[in-house]
Amino acid sequence: MTGAAGQIGSELVPALREKYGVDRVVATDIRMPGPPTTAPQGPFEYLDCTRADQVQEVVRRYRVRAIYHLAALLSAIAESRPQAAWNLNMGGLYHVLEVARQYRCAVFFPSSIGAFGPTTPRDMAPQDTVQRPTTMYGVTKVSGELICDYYASRFGVDVRGLRLPGLISHVAPPGGGTTDYAVEIFYQAIRYRHYTCFLRGDTALDMMYMADAIRAILQLMEADRTRLIHHNAFNVTAINVTPERLATEIRKHVPEFVIDYEVDPIRQAIADSWPRSVDDGAARAEWDWSPAYDVAAMTKDMLEKLGTKLRPAR
Numbered sequence: 001m002t003g004a005a006g007q008i009g010s011e012l013v014p015a016l017r018e019k020y021g022v023d024r025v026v027a028t029d030i031r032m033p034g035p036p037t038t039a040p041q042g043p044f045e046y047l048d049c050t051r052a053d054q055v056q057e058v059v060r061r062y063r064v065r066a067i068y069h070l071a072a073l074l075s076a077i078a079e080s081r082p083q084a085a086w087n088l089n090m091g092g093l094y095h096v097l098e099v100a101r102q103y104r105c106a107v108f109f110p111s112s113i114g115a116f117g118p119t120t121p122r123d124m125a126p127q128d129t130v131q132r133p134t135t136m137y138g139v140t141k142v143s144g145e146l147i148c149d150y151y152a153s154r155f156g157v158d159v160r161g162l163r164l165p166g167l168i169s170h171v172a173p174p175g176g177g178t179t180d181y182a183v184e185i186f187y188q189a190i191r192y193r194h195y196t197c198f199l200r201g202d203t204a205l206d207m208m209y210m211a212d213a214i215r216a217i218l219q220l221m222e223a224d225r226t227r228l229i230h231h232n233a234f235n236v237t238a239i240n241v242t243p244e245r246l247a248t249e250i251r252k253h254v255p256e257f258v259i260d261y262e263v264d265p266i267r268q269a270i271a272d273s274w275p276r277s278v279d280d281g282a283a284r285a286e287w288d289w290s291p292a293y294d295v296a297a298m299t300k301d302m303l304e305k306l307g308t309k310l311r312p313a314r
């Protein structure tokens, strides 16, 4: 796995190790993973995925069969550093696909709702639709989807992927995306009973609890290939929510919680360029996708898990 120390990798590594064996999952990143947890620790390698030689060396040495390619710059950071985002998001993916072609590895590639743009239908964005994103993140995600499709059809590489919505999790902090508010709000609700949100209160976006995202990745990678019509870039979703709605849900557990708004024009513009919701019918039909957490179940679990980790500020 590349980018294994990030928000998704911090939970996908232990999940894969539990399923396939601790020593059979090689975590790699350019920074060390977070503090050791109770989960058994397996192999970790320094790997900069913009370096083809480093990708190849780890794949060769460990006889890797599948690459989970998570390393990327996320939407808000990519907008502040577009050249670096192109270099990492496209350069890293290209090296991964080339090595996968040569060493016959399967590949998992996480695309995003950021792969859509303002001309995509805004409600229930279809699986196959117009994709003209206006952010560098979106440009790299659409290009990534296309080059994955090319390696699948031209070279027979088994590349599978999801268009993930904003992910909500309590293990590792988010890495600079537009949907980060939906994680920060929980930390601030517990610590300060107050959160200042950088998106407008009525900004509807699709989200998913990390437990569902991990299950989706494992399920897609194990899906029967003959049933997959799309194989890559599947829309998946679980929760459709606005900051106002999330605050209302949190208030059911933390009645004194207050939300106010200081809108960041850059992140608001990114959110406004994305669909309000997506249609995940293809994932449901082709590999039986079905989320377990709605907004109420996710909120309850987030507050319980974070409540044991954080102390309220005095």
Ligand SMILES: NC(=O)c1ccc[n+]([C@@H]2O[C@H](COP(=O)([O-])OP(=O)(O)OC[C@H]3O[C@@H](n4cnc5c(N)ncnc54)[C@H](O)[C@@H]3O)[C@@H](O)[C@H]2O)c1
Residues within 6 Å of the ligand: 002, 003, 004, 005, 006, 007, 008, 009, 028, 029, 030, 031, 047, 048, 049, 050, 069, 070, 071, 072, 073, 074, 088, 110, 111, 112, 113, 163, 164, 165, 166, 167, 168, 173, 174, 175, 176, 177, 179
């Ligand atoms: N988290 C979300 O809400 C979300 C939603 C949709 C799609 N995705 C996609 O999922 C993937 C993982 O997202 P995440 O939230 O875990 O990201 P993250 O920012 O939390 O983690 C990315 C990791 O990549 C590492 N990295 C940076 N440069 C690298 C390099 N040159 N070589 C190797 N590693 C490098 C970072 O150190 C970091 O640990 C990304 O492709 C992202 O676009 C995430």
